[in-house]
Every structure is written in C-alpha cells, then in structure tokens.
Amino acid sequence: MAKLSTSMDAAFYDLELSSPINLDGCAKAIPGDPFPIDGARAGRALRIQQLSLLKNGFPLGIIPCFNSPSTANKKDVGSFALQSLLLRPSFGDWWLGLIGQFRPQKLLSSIKAEISACEEWDLSSVKDVARHVLDKSLYSLAVCTQIAITEDASLLVSSEAHGERKGRRNKLMLFHKAMDAAWPELFVDHKGKYWNVPESISLDLSSLTSDSGFRYRFGLHKNGGKPQAVVNTVDSEVPAALLPGLCAKGAFSYEKSRDLWRVEETDDDLYIQTKQGKFWRPAYDVRMKEPHASVSAIIGGTFGSWIWREDNTSELSSRGNGSSGSSGFKKGNPFFADMFGSLCYTFQHGKFRKAYGDLTRIDARLNMSSLTGLAKSICQDNPKSLPRLGLIFQQQVAGPIVFRIDTKYVLDSPWRHGVQMEDFMCSLSYSLRLLQSGKVVAWYSPKKKEGMIELRLFEF
Numbered sequence: 001m002a003k004l005s006t007s008m009d010a011a012f013y014d015l016e017l018s019s020p021i022n023l024d025g026c027a028k029a030i031p032g033d034p035f036p037i038d039g040a041r042a043g044r045a046l047r048i049q050q051l052s053l054l055k056n057g058f059p060l061g062i063i064p065c066f067n068s069p070s071t072a073n074k075k076d077v078g079s080f081a082l083q084s085l086l087l088r089p090s091f092g093d094w095w096l097g098l099i100g101q102f103r104p105q106k107l108l109s110s111i112k113a114e115i116s117a118c119e120e121w122d123l124s125s126v127k128d129v130a131r132h133v134l135d136k137s138l139y140s141l142a143v144c145t146q147i148a149i150t151e152d153a154s155l156l157v158s159s160e161a162h163g164e165r166k167g168r169r170n171k172l173m174l175f176h177k178a179m180d181a182a183w184p185e186l187f188v189d190h191k192g193k194y195w196n197v198p199e200s201i202s203l204d205l206s207s208l209t210s211d212s213g214f215r216y217r218f219g220l221h222k223n224g225g226k227p228q229a230v231v232n233t234v235d236s237e238v239p240a241a242l243l244p245g246l247c248a249k250g251a252f253s254y255e256k257s258r259d260l261w262r263v264e265e266t267d268d269d270l271y272i273q274t275k276q277g278k279f280w281r282p283a284y285d286v287r288m289k290e291p292h293a294s295v296s297a298i299i300g301g302t303f304g305s306w307i308w309r310e311d312n313t314s315e316l317s318s319r320g321n322g323s324s325g326s327s328g329f330k331k332g333n334p335f336f337a338d339m340f341g342s343l344c345y346t347f348q349h350g351k352f353r354k355a356y357g358d359l360t361r362i363d364a365r366l367n368m369s370s371l372t373g374l375a376k377s378i379c380q381d382n383p384k385s386l387p388r389l390g391l392i393f394q395q396q397v398a399g400p401i402v403f404r405i406d407t408k409y410v411l412d413s414p415w416r417h418g419v420q421m422e423d424f425m426c427s428l429s430y431s432l433r434l435l436q437s438g439k440v441v442a443w444y445s446p447k448k449k450e451g452m453i454e455l456r457l458f459e460f
Contacts, residue, residue, distance in 0.1 A: 004154060004255055005215075005255075007298050007342045007367065008215065008252075008302075008339070008340070010029055010033070010253070013200065013241075013252050014219075015087070015203045016028060016041070017188055018190060018443070019194075019452075020066065020068075021100050021194060023140060024158065028188070029188065031249075032240070032370070033369070035342070035369055037407070038392060039392070043454050045455055047268070050144045050455040051454055057368045063453050064453065065081050065082075065451065066079070067079045067450065068450045069083055077323060079091060079092070080104060080410075084101075086098045086100045094142070094148070099144070099294050100139070102265075103138045107138055110135065111129055115129070131355070136163035138163060140161065142160030144156070154174075156175065157172050157457065158171045166277075169184060178202075180202045180203075181202070182200050184197055184198045184254070190423075191450040194230035195228065196227065197227050198226070200221075201221070201222045201223075202220070202221045203221075204219040214255075215253050215254075215300075218249070218250045219248070222247075223243065224244055225244060244310040247309075248307055249302060249304030251301065253300030254298065254299055255296070255298040255423040257294055257444070259292055259293060262291070262294070265283075265389065277362075287362065289349050290346065291318075291349055292346070292347075298340070301339045302337065304336060305336070341371075342365055342367045342368070343366045344366075345363070356398060357396065359394070359396035359402065364392055365391075370385050372386025383410055383412065386411055387411045389408070391409075392405070400433070401428065403426070406427075409421055409422060410422050426443065427444070428443075429442070437457075437459070438458075439459070441454050
C-alpha cells in the first residue's frame with residue numbers, strides 16, 4: 001500500500017523529498033502543505049551511501065542527474081549534471097566521504113556562445129574558451145562524515161559548496177535522537193517552488209506503530225532568518241510555516257488495514273523444478289510478492305503552539321535575477337489544532353517473480369491534509385485545503401524492471417475548477433533481489449523539470 005505515514009510526517013519539518021538541487025539529494029516538505037505524492041519521498045539511505053553502491057553499475061562511477069532551472073527565465077530548462085563519489089575512507093565506526101558534481105551542459109553552452117561571438121580565431125580566443133573549463137560555477141563539492149556515538153546513535157556532519165551560489169550549506173544530524181539542523185535548509189512547497197531558510201533546527205521524538213495501529217509524535221522546531229525563494233517570481237509569498245519562530249507540535253494517528261483477498265506465498269512459489277534440479281526463486285521485491293486487494297486508512301490530529309514568532313514586514317530578495325518582492329510576516333493565532341486523514345485502496349496482480357507479465361499494481365489514495373481548511377474552502381476558494389486523489393500505477397517491463405507513474409489530482413467542486421492534475425512523476429526502477437526490498441530508481445518530474453537516480457529501500 002502507499003505510505004500512510006506520510007499523512008502525519010507531513011505535519012513536521014523533517015519529511016524529505018527527492019531533489020537534485022543539493023548534493024545530499026533531498027529537500028524538506030513544508031508543514032501544512034498538501035501531502036506530496038509517494039514517489040517524491042526521498043530514499044532511506046543517505047545520498048553518499050547511495051552513490052557508494054550506484055557507482056558500481058555506472059561507467060567510471062559517474063551518476064547523471066538533471067537540475068531544475070536556476071532562474072525565472074522560461075527558456076532555462078535546467079542543467080544536466082554528473083555526480084560521483086570521489087573519496088570514502090572508513091576507520092572502524094567512523095567514515096568520511098567526498099561528493100563532486102560537474103555541469104557539462106553549462107560548459108558546452110558557454111563554449112558555444114564564446115565561439116559564436118568570436119569573429120576570428122587566434123591564441124587569445126583559444127584561451128578564452130579554455131577559461132570556461134575553470135569556471136567555478138560548473139563545480140560543486142560536498143564533504144560528509146559520520147561517527148557512531150553508541151550502538152544506537154550516530155552523528156552526521158556535512159558541508160557542501162556550489163560554485164554558482166554564495167556561501168556554504170552545513171548540516172548536522174543525530175540519528176535515533178531525531179535531531180536535524182541545517183544552515184541554510186532547503187524547503188519545497190506543493191507547487192514545486194524552492195525556499196531557502198537561513199537556519200532550521202528540529203528535534204523530534206516518535207513512537208513506533210503499535211499492533212493496534214496507534215502512533216504518536218512530538219517535535220520542537222526553530223526557524224531563523226528571512227526565507228528566500230530560490231527562483232523569485234511575482235507570487236513569491238513566504239509560506240507561513242517558514243517564518244522565523246519557535247514552534248512546539250504534537251500529533252497522533254490511528255492506522256488500520258484489511259485485505260479483501262490475498263494469495264499467500266507457498267513453497268511452490270519459492271522453489272522451481274528444472275532439469276538441472278530444484279532452485280530457489282524469491283520475488284524481486286518481498287513487499288510485492290503476493291497478489292492481493294486491500295483497503296487501508298489513517299486518521300489523526302495535530303496540535304501545537306508558536307512559542308515565539310517574528311512579526312514584521314521584510315523584503316525578500318531573489319537569488320536568481322536580483323529582483324525583489326515584499327511579503328508581510330503575518331502574526332496568527334499562536335495555538336492551533338487540526339485533523340487529517342487518508343483512505344487507500346490497493347490492487348496487485350502477479351507475484352513479481354517471472355520474467356514477464358507478473359506484476360500490475362494500482363494504488364488509489366484519497367488525502368485530506370486539513371479538516372479546518374476543508375471546511376473553510378466550502379465558503380471560499382482555497383485550493384490548498386481541498387482533498388487530493390493520488391494514483392500510482394506500476395507495470396513490470398521485463399524481469400526486475402518496473403515502470404511507474406505517480407499522479408496527484410485536486411478535487412474541487414464542478415462549479416469551480418473541477419478535477420485538476422497537480423503533480424506528475426514517472427520512473428523506471430530495477431529491483432535488487434539481494435536487498436529483499438531495494439531498487440535503483442530513475443525518476444523525472446515534468447512539473448519541476450528535475451530528474452535523478454536513487455537507491456530506495458523498503459518503499460512499500
């Protein structure tokens with residue numbers, strides 16, 4: 001089934017979505033926004049761990065990705081980039097990694113423009129062309145280190161610098177204590193727009209899902225500095241959740257799932273008899289090994305308070321074209337409470353074992369991110385609070401290769417806007433049997449004009 005835990009995780013500041021903008025391969029979702037599509041969630045493994053494995057399957061260990069446009073120019077369709085793990089020494093419980101990125105598309109565009117502007121060739125013209133190779137905006141570097149503090153906790157520190165940006169991005173994470181801090185932190189809203197928050201610090205404590213389906217979570221989050229849009233546009237209004245302040249939040253949920261029917265795995269599925277003897281044949285993914293149809297649901301609530309919040313009017317400057325726009329930091333009610341819910345239906349045909357035609361899967365999910373927002377949207381036009389319908393279609397192409405489409409629709413009343421597609425993502429994955437439920441995923445998002453290759457574990 002689709003990840004029902006997204007319903008509660010989306011209310012906090014640590015829900016990571018895949019993004020090639022930074023070298024750590026992720027950006028944070030903005031609390032209070034509609035739930036993201038399931039295919040957009042970042043993998044569980046760190047980006048440096050992903051590259052360490054992925055480099056074995058790519059020539060020279062170079063992994064391609066496609067970044068979104070860095071300006072508001074419609075002709076700027078993004079930039080093709082190459083990433084590689086340059087260094088990863090380890091010493092017992094401590095390891096260090098160095099990631100490098102190169103942007104060949106920008107280099108070729110610069111050289112092409114230089115040649116077109118050159119009237120006649122001489123030694124100085126050759127030097128001008130060669131100078132583009134040394135342009136620092138073509139390169140990015142990130143260093144990451146992790147050390148085990150105890151058997152159950154580890155500390156991760158990383159820092160990255162991009163030649164086309166000012167300053168560095170530093171990050172600190174304490175695993176199993178749920179501390180996450182970054183200077184600055186990258187957020188992405190439901191429209192695909194990126195925001196940089198100069199300081200973001202989170203401390204979260206979460207329970208495991210009990211047998212009864214009950215789960216709870218508490219968190220404390222601090223934003224510092226003035227949020228800036230990565231690409232400034234006319235409607236670059238700062239999301240309220242990113243304004244400077246200190247917020248305490250709690251959430252609880254109750255999750256339940258029931259199979260309408262299921263064909264359980266048998267020994268005949270695990271072993272096949274051939275002329276050479278009996279061989280073990282597990283599913284390509286253990287989480288998709290049984291044909292079934294099921295219904296699942298989650299319902300819960302959030303509550304909290306802004307302990308401190310900045311209230312002033314500031315001017316936001318653009319990072320892309322130097323223009324600026326003003327946006328007021330509005331002070332709201334410091335206390336808040338809301339409810340959310342999701343209903344999901346899953347149908348799977350096939351056992352994902354054979355070479356062809358052994359997997360067709362459909363997931364349909366109805367999401368309500370805010371009950372109070374939905375009630376207000378009845379009287380006024382507020383698309384952000386309307387219910388969303390998420391659809392996932394997966395089809396086996398050959399062997400462990402699966403084609404997948406994720407879509408999300410806004411469900412509005414027929415006399416307003418009706419049903420509209422809000423997001424779309426397509427991907428091609430290669431399941432790795434040795435990891436039981438791991439796969440290499442190559443995805444592309446037409447909305448954000450982004451794409452990358454990831455390693456994902458236990459996605460369903």
